[in-house]
Amino acid sequence: MPSARRARLGRRLRSLAGIALSLALTLLGLLLVTFVIGRIMPIDPVLKVVGERATQEQYDAAYQAMGLDKPIWQQFLRYMAEVLRGDFGRSISTGHPVAQDLLRVFPATVELATLGTLIGVCVGVPLGVVAAARRGGWIDQVARVVALVGYSMPIFWLGLMGLLLFYGILGWVGGPGRQGIIYDGMVPTVTGLILIDSLVAGDWAAFRDAFSHIVLPASLLGYFSLAYISRMTRSFMLEQLSAEYVVTARVKGLSEGRVIWGHAFRNILVPLITVIALSFGSLLEGSVLTEIVFSWPGIGQYITKALLAGDMNAVLGGTVVVGTCFVALNLLSDILYRLLDPRAK
Numbered sequence: 001m002p003s004a005r006r007a008r009l010g011r012r013l014r015s016l017a018g019i020a021l022s023l024a025l026t027l028l029g030l031l032l033v034t035f036v037i038g039r040i041m042p043i044d045p046v047l048k049v050v051g052e053r054a055t056q057e058q059y060d061a062a063y064q065a066m067g068l069d070k071p072i073w074q075q076f077l078r079y080m081a082e083v084l085r086g087d088f089g090r091s092i093s094t095g096h097p098v099a100q101d102l103l104r105v106f107p108a109t110v111e112l113a114t115l116g117t118l119i120g121v122c123v124g125v126p127l128g129v130v131a132a133a134r135r136g137g138w139i140d141q142v143a144r145v146v147a148l149v150g151y152s153m154p155i156f157w158l159g160l161m162g163l164l165l166f167y168g169i170l171g172w173v174g175g176p177g178r179q180g181i182i183y184d185g186m187v188p189t190v191t192g193l194i195l196i197d198s199l200v201a202g203d204w205a206a207f208r209d210a211f212s213h214i215v216l217p218a219s220l221l222g223y224f225s226l227a228y229i230s231r232m233t234r235s236f237m238l239e240q241l242s243a244e245y246v247v248t249a250r251v252k253g254l255s256e257g258r259v260i261w262g263h264a265f266r267n268i269l270v271p272l273i274t275v276i277a278l279s280f281g282s283l284l285e286g287s288v289l290t291e292i293v294f295s296w297p298g299i300g301q302y303i304t305k306a307l308l309a310g311d312m313n314a315v316l317g318g319t320v321v322v323g324t325c326f327v328a329l330n331l332l333s334d335i336l337y338r339l340l341d342p343r344a345k
Helices: 002-040 046-050 057-067 072-084 098-131 138-152 155-169 194-201 206-242 244-251 256-267 270-287 289-293 299-308 311-339
Strands: none
Touching: 002 072, 002 311, 046 057, 098 138, 098 194, 098 206, 098 256, 098 289, 098 299, 098 311, 138 206, 155 206, 155 289, 155 299, 194 256, 206 256, 206 270, 206 289, 244 256, 256 270, 270 311, 289 299, 299 311
């Protein structure tokens, strides 16, 4: 028995070591890619700091201070050490440390992507399950059309049409921005998530105003999320509903609801969690057009403005943060996979 326990412990330690090594190599690759991007971009970082009217002596001093006179491998090691300390340099556009800017803008994107993912999960998963269970029926046809439109419609066009209809004509939602002018800066920042912060402060008027501003962009992102999630859920369920164990459960007289939700749906949870995690990650980095259309002060708009201004510190800092979120989401889905699937233990 002790030897069996040691064997199990050894397997778990090897598994954890493998996960840690994979995570470290992925992050190292991410840092290497961002470092290379920063070096091959046709932008002189020294000129962005000292300005085009600087003298040659000033240029050379800044060049050495930034470590650009060192060998490329030393520059990479310095860059990696700074990033691991949370130092992404100073933004040329705002004049603030990039890390400070990211702490300010990233919660807005997280809040928007989280609501969009919740909408996608709450609507897309049941829609996909019912479409698979009623294959060929009208619900299945509706689900396929919803997924097709979600994949084909440009999100910026839907955003503009949504603003025109629901804000400009009907007045049902708030306009562009995260809050109205009268509430801007009125809610104390606790989490950076304006809906939660307004609830913590007990300011229901600010909460209603923030909700009216976020509901339309979150619904648009949720629509694109549910198009993907419903399609994948339907595909997973069709595979399970054609399996032999489902036929056996029906022969035994189990109700259709128990067969679908108690047996088939439980077996798609593992791949479905991965799909949801990837969908959330894609909304974090892919909501640039939505943030621009709705003037949403998130990381997508921040990176876009920094790129147009040639502010590479801000661009690379935002890229590292988004990439790290993707890595973390993949790690989380892998952990949940091991917890939910006994075969992975």
